[in-house]
Amino acid sequence: MIFEFLLLVAIILAIAAVEVKDMLYAVLILGGLDLVVAVLFYLMAAPDIAITQIVVTAVFGTFIYVVAVNRTGRKEVIE
Amino acid sequence: MDAIIKTTTRLLVPLIMVFGFYVSLHGHISPGGGFPGGVILASAFLLLVIAFTEKEVEKHFSEIKIGDLKSVASIALLGIVLLEVIVRPDILHLQTPLTLWSGGVTIFLNLFGAIVVASGLVIIVYSLVKEEWKSKKSKW
Numbered sequence: 001m002i003f004e005f006l007l008l009v010a011i012i013l014a015i016a017a018v019e020v021k022d023m024l025y026a027v028l029i030l031g032g033l034d035l036v037v038a039v040l041f042y043l044m045a046a047p048d049i050a051i052t053q054i055v056v057t058a059v060f061g062t063f064i065y066v067v068a069v070n071r072t073g074r075k076e077v078i079e
Numbered sequence: 080m081d082a083i084i085k086t087t088t089r090l091l092v093p094l095i096m097v098f099g100f101y102v103s104l105h106g107h108i109s110p111g112g113g114f115p116g117g118v119i120l121a122s123a124f125l126l127l128v129i130a131f132t133e134k135e136v137e138k139h140f141s142e143i144k145i146g147d148l149k150s151v152a153s154i155a156l157l158g159i160v161l162l163e164v165i166v167r168p169d170i171l172h173l174q175t176p177l178t179l180w181s182g183g184v185t186i187f188l189n190l191f192g193a194i195v196v197a198s199g200l201v202i203i204v205y206s207l208v209k210e211e212w213k214s215k216k217s218k219w
Contacts, residue, residue, distance in 0.1 A: 047110040051102070055118045060200070063125055067207050 003043055010036045023074050027065040034058040080130050088130040095123040103193035107182040113189040117196025124201045133212045142205060149198035156191045159184055 013033040017026050034057040041050040103116025128136055163184045174181045 048112070048115075051110055051115045052118075055115050055122065059122050059125070060118065063204070064207070067211065070211065 003040070006036055006040055006043070010040065021076050023069045023072075023076060024066070027062060027069060030065070031058050031062040034061070084130050088126055092123045092127060095126070096120055099123065099193065099197070100190075103189045104186060105179070106189040107185040108177065108179065113192030114196055116189070117193035118200060120193060120197035121200035121204065125204055128204065128208045140205075142202065145198045145201055145205075149195055149202070152191045152194040152198065156188065156195065159187050159191065 010033060013029055013036060017029040017033060020026050020029065034053060038050045038053040038058065041047075041053055099116045099119035099122075101116075102111035102119055103113050106112035106116065167183060170183055174183075179186070
């Protein structure tokens with residue numbers, strides 16, 4: 001039950017990360033998506049992958065995205 | 080950053096580093112290992128560069144020493160792999176299974192692998208943050 005609920009939350013967060021206009025909010029939603037995916041890995045009995053998922057993508061990926069947003073600007077530009 | 084974040088960082092950074100060493104040293108009997116432990120060690124430095132200013136970080140930090148640490152740990156990793164061929168029959172008699180002192184030389188491989196990963200990621204983070212400190216428009 002909780003597994004299907006978390007899958008639904010992951011899909012909603014992924015769509016929200018694409019659709020939101022502010023880039024900094026998109027990066028933070030992406031970090032939340034990584035946390036949900038890590039919990040899913042833990043429920044599928046892979047705690048090793050869950051640790052790596054949290055530490056690499058949710059911490060370092062978010063940091064690198066924040067640096068990139070800080071250099072390019074927060075507004076989404078559509079050409 | 081303000082005083083609350085600085086004080087919390089001073090409290091948290093040693094605990095994060097202890098947890099990183101725990102994850103890497105227990106890598107052969109519990110989930111974890113050299114790579115996640117090393118990234119946790121580097122994330123302590125990440126917290127440090129976010130909370131403190133350029134001068135406060137560079138008072139206690141040297142990029143050249145971190146690079147030297149990475150080289151020494153890489154050579155130690157190679158030496159352990161070569162040494163393992165010689166000591167493999169003897170070391171297994173001295174160890175008890177399912178305790179911390181088990182699994183041959185895996186615990187040393189995890190420890191030095193964590194140091195290599197941590198110092199490499201610290202150099203990456205520092206070079207990114209140094210560019211941010213240089214640019215005048217940056218909010219850091």
